[in-house]
Amino acid sequence: METILLGAVLCALIFLIVMLYQLQKALGDREELQQQQAREDADRLRDSLDQKVTLSMSVVSDRLAMVNRSLGSMQSLAQGVGDLKKVLTNVKNRGIWGEMQLGNLLGDMLAPEQYGTNVAIRPRSQERVEFAIRLPGRTGDAPVWLPIDAKFPLEDYQRLVQAREDGDKDGETLALKQLEIRLKSEAKDIRDKYIAPPYSTDFGLLYLPLEGLFAEAVSRPGLMNELQRKYRVTLVGPTTLAAVVNSLQMGFRTLVVQKQTSQVWRLVAQINTDLGAFETAVERAEKKLAEAQSAMESVGDRTRILKKHLDRAEKFTKALDNTNDND
Numbered sequence: 001m002e003t004i005l006l007g008a009v010l011c012a013l014i015f016l017i018v019m020l021y022q023l024q025k026a027l028g029d030r031e032e033l034q035q036q037q038a039r040e041d042a043d044r045l046r047d048s049l050d051q052k053v054t055l056s057m058s059v060v061s062d063r064l065a066m067v068n069r070s071l072g073s074m075q076s077l078a079q080g081v082g083d084l085k086k087v088l089t090n091v092k093n094r095g096i097w098g099e100m101q102l103g104n105l106l107g108d109m110l111a112p113e114q115y116g117t118n119v120a121i122r123p124r125s126q127e128r129v130e131f132a133i134r135l136p137g138r139t140g141d142a143p144v145w146l147p148i149d150a151k152f153p154l155e156d157y158q159r160l161v162q163a164r165e166d167g168d169k170d171g172e173t174l175a176l177k178q179l180e181i182r183l184k185s186e187a188k189d190i191r192d193k194y195i196a197p198p199y200s201t202d203f204g205l206l207y208l209p210l211e212g213l214f215a216e217a218v219s220r221p222g223l224m225n226e227l228q229r230k231y232r233v234t235l236v237g238p239t240t241l242a243a244v245v246n247s248l249q250m251g252f253r254t255l256v257v258q259k260q261t262s263q264v265w266r267l268v269a270q271i272n273t274d275l276g277a278f279e280t281a282v283e284r285a286e287k288k289l290a291e292a293q294s295a296m297e298s299v300g301d302r303t304r305i306l307k308k309h310l311d312r313a314e315k316f317t318k319a320l321d322n323t324n325d326n327d
Contacts, residue, residue, distance in 0.1 A: 006315075023160070024025070024169070025254065040115030046139065062194060063188065065139065077176040079238065082317065088179055098150035098152040098209040099130050099131075099150050099237070101209045102130070102131060102148065102150045102207050102209070102241075103117070103131065105241055105242070106131055106133075106148075106245075109242060109245050109246075110133070110245065113134070114133065115132065115133045115134055116131070116132050116145070116325065117130065117131055118130065118227075119131075119132040119145055119147070121145050121147060121194050121196055121199050121200045122194075122199060123195045127194065129145075129147040129148070129149055129190075129194045129204075130148065130149055130150060131147075131148045131149075131150075132145040132146060132147050132148060132194075132200070133145070133148065133245070133248065135144040135201065135248075137198075144198065144199070144200060144201060144262075145200045145201070145206070146200065146201045146203075146205065146208055146248070147194035147195065147200055147201075147203040147204040148204070148208060148236075149186075149189075149190050149194065149204065149205070149206060150184045150207040150208075151183075151206060151207070152208070152209055152210075152213075153179060153182045153183070153186075153213070156175060156178050156179040157179065157180050157210070157212070157213045157216065159171070159174075159175040159178070160172060160175035160176060160179060161212075164176050175253070176216070176220065179216065179217070179220075180217075180220055180223055181208070183217055183223065183227070183235070184226070184227065184231070186206060187206055187227045187233035187269065188231055190204045190206060190231070190233050190234060191204065191231045191232055193233055202232060203228070203233065203234060204232065204233050204234070205233070205234055205235075205236050205237070205244065206227070206233050206234070206235050207236055207237075207241060208235060208236070208237050209238065211237050211238060211239065213237075214235065214236075214238075214240070215237075216223045217235050218235065241280060256289035
């Protein structure tokens with residue numbers, strides 16, 4: 001009995017050992033499968049992460065390159081602004097810059113033969129205006145010049161802008177006053193040097209190369225009227241210059257049309273005079289023709305009379321011949 005019981009226990013232990021082995025093997029296979037899946041997931045995650053990191057680094061690199069280019073452009077711009085500031089700081093260079101801008105505008109709006117550069121308006125004068133628009137003269141081929149001088153009072157304008165930025169009302173008033181004095185001085189210089197009718201128009205143009213500067217000058221109460229009335233000078237900016245030139249061109253076309261119309265009327269009057277002389281000559285010719293016709297009629301009458309005489313003479317001759325034959 002004990003032997004049977006011992007065998008049964010031994011069989012149970014062996015079965016238990018077999019089951020535990022199978023369970024352990026199944027757990028090991030399952031763990032290995034899970035580890036393999038985990039490795040595959042890790043590989044996929046690493047690849048995806050590498051791709052995203054690579055893409056992100058590429059995007060970051062592109063953005064850094066763009067930032068670098070932008071910084072280079074800003075540095076170039078800053079250098080250009082610095083160079084422009086140096087140019088505008090020098091009075092002579094600033095004047096050349098204003099002349100170049102004015103020359104480019106006139107070159108875009110007018111043909112080369114419609115304006116001149118460095119024009120000596122007054123005869124035997126050493127003063128030369130930077131630019132002058134050529135207008136048709138009243139008589140002959142000599143043109144009438146419209147002088148245009150470019151001025152750039154940058155210091156006065158900068159003081160005005162700085163005073164406004166600082167909120168300095170007194171400084172702003174003083175800067176406006178100084179700007180007004182400067183413009184009057186420049187207008188007086190243009191009047192004294194370049195306005196000389198009949199060689200020029202009775203007014204000139206003062207060109208301001210900045211729209212802001214021109215706006216400040218125009219906004220001054222009574223300044224434009226005083227410059228036109230006292231100095232015969234009109235302020236123009238980059239925009240208003242085109243309008244002034246276009247209006248002048250329309251006026252010039254009207255003058256040309258009027259001049260051509262007067263020439264046509266003079267020609268018509270001359271034709272009318274010549275037509276009267278021609279009519280008188282025709283009347284004289286008609287009289288002469290009438291006299292000639294009358295003379296021709298008299299000649300015809302004389303010819304007929306002579307023919308009758310000749311006929312009678314011929315009859316007498318025949319009659320004489322017949323008489324002689326009978327004898």
